[in-house]
Amino acid sequence: MPRNIWLLIIGMAINVTGASFIWPLNTIYMHNELGESLAFAGVILMLNQGFAIVGNLIGGSLFDRWGGYKTILTGSSIAVVAATLLAFFHTITAYTLLLIVMGFGSGITRPAMFAMAGSVWPEGGRRAFNSIYVAQNLGVALGASIGGFVAAFSFGYIFIANAAIYILFFIYVFLTYKNMDTNTHTGYAGVKALNTKIKDKTAFRALLILSVGFFMCWIGYVQWQTTIASYTQDLGIPINQYSLLWTINGFLIVASQPILKIVTKKIEDPRKHIYIGNTIFILSFIVVLYAQSFTMFAVAMVILTIGEMLVWPAIPTLANQLAPKGRTGFYQGFINSVSTAGHMIGPLLGGFIVDQYHIEILFYILIGLFIIPYWTTYRYNKGLPAEKELHTS
Structure with missing residues (x-):
């Protein structure tokens, strides 16, 4: 690098x-x-x-x-x-x-x-x-x-x-x-002279579609920090063991990079990373649905971590590819705001569902929400001008 x-x-x-x-x-x-x-x-x-x-x-x-x-x-x-x-x-x-x-x-x-x-x-x-x-x-x-x-x-x-x-x-x-x-920096003033408003409008529409799926992924992911954390306490799992789950998460993200590099070299398209990672997200919540012990939650966390390693870097990569010249910062700012919004709304939504119904209902709803990113990833770049079509790297 x-x-x-x-x-x-x-x-x-x-x-x-x-x-x-x-x-x-x-x-x-x-x-x-x-x-x-x-x-x-x-x-x-x-x-x-x-x-x-x-x-x-x-x-x-x-x-x-x-x-x-x-x-x-x-x-x-x-x-x-x-x-x-x-x-x-x-x-x-x-x-x-x-x-x-x-x-x-x-x-x-x-x-x-x-x-x-x-x-x-x-x-x-x-x-x-x-x-x-x-x-x-x-x-x-x-x-x-x-x-x-x-x-x-x-x-x-x-x-x-x-x-x-x-x-x-x-x-x-x-x-x-x-x-x-x-x-490395063009500046927005230079963009105006390039007359890229139409491209920007079309690309931003694609970014909005992509962001919907990204938001749904974060709604599900943040439950691990909120409702699932509380759920593990209800099952009698000590808080130090719950904290260990995030130690596993961080360790895997760092330690798995050499393997991840091999995978992403063979499968270069970031869209495919989202498809695969999203499927892995669903699998992790299926495991959580039946988890009753620390070991099962640890297995689910390992699966979740593999999914996030594929999905989280893929989204800003696609946003960067979509951004018209001189608008890279705005596109990264927007996609970061979507993940922050997921952090903000996810705990409220999850807590409301658990309070009104049961945590199993939340898991079923989340699995349903994870269907949406398949569609948004497939649909977001349809109709883009040829020069804005996805180029993998």
Whole structure:
């Protein structure tokens, strides 16, 4: 991989490590330390994700106008200010406002990282986006594990460590990313002169169709972090064993890359990755439907992880291929906002179904929802101009 991709990988891992310090502990802190209800905590986390969606869209558009360097610095500076203030102010009002601001700043940064990966290594195709995906998961694993260790001493240390990581990321970007914009950024002003409005409208319609299937995948996937987590507790599975499931997830994503590289070389079309990965998603939920022990949930998690390794990098790859010249950032911002929306809506939908009916009904509904991505993946690029047809790489 090019040197610039490695710089992006390191940066993404640092950034996500900081975010993962505090994210898994938000509900515990608001409920146990600040004395707020779980419902209140859920609303605040939903607002955090809602403002992250706004940040995704703004960050993608800023990339098209400013390039990745200025956009990432802008998003990270917002997150740094919020994280630093959070290290000193812990009242519920301050916590709520600063958590929302952090979500907004981080939302600006994420699509710019993906768009920059596609820009600095266009010939890499799926590999460019897969490298950022792996870096994200490495950051989640590091942040969650280190954060839990630090929180055992004091929650106050968590906020200090979180701020320190965000400051480190800002300095890292400032020192290493500036030259990446050279010869990789067209700028939206140049696009207007190219008269690509019709192409953009047609391509964006294709992106919308593709996004519907992506959203359905996230609605199902996020249940593992919410309703399925609660379900394992009802079955008497200890919380440390449930946490181990995510350790398995992170380990497989990193360790399986050599095997995944062989598979994606033989099957290059990202659409086929979605078809295969989506089928694997369905299989994982069929296993969960009958799971009663940790071993069965572990098997289901292994299956789910194989599916996500195929699907998650394929979607931004296709979005990058669809994007008209100079609109890469906006398309990455939009597709990132869809995944964030899945994080926001999925827990509410899953919780409502489980409360009103039974978790088995939720699993049947989710299996039904996973039928939709087959159609959207097949349909999204029908009718596109020849120059916008999918080119695998």
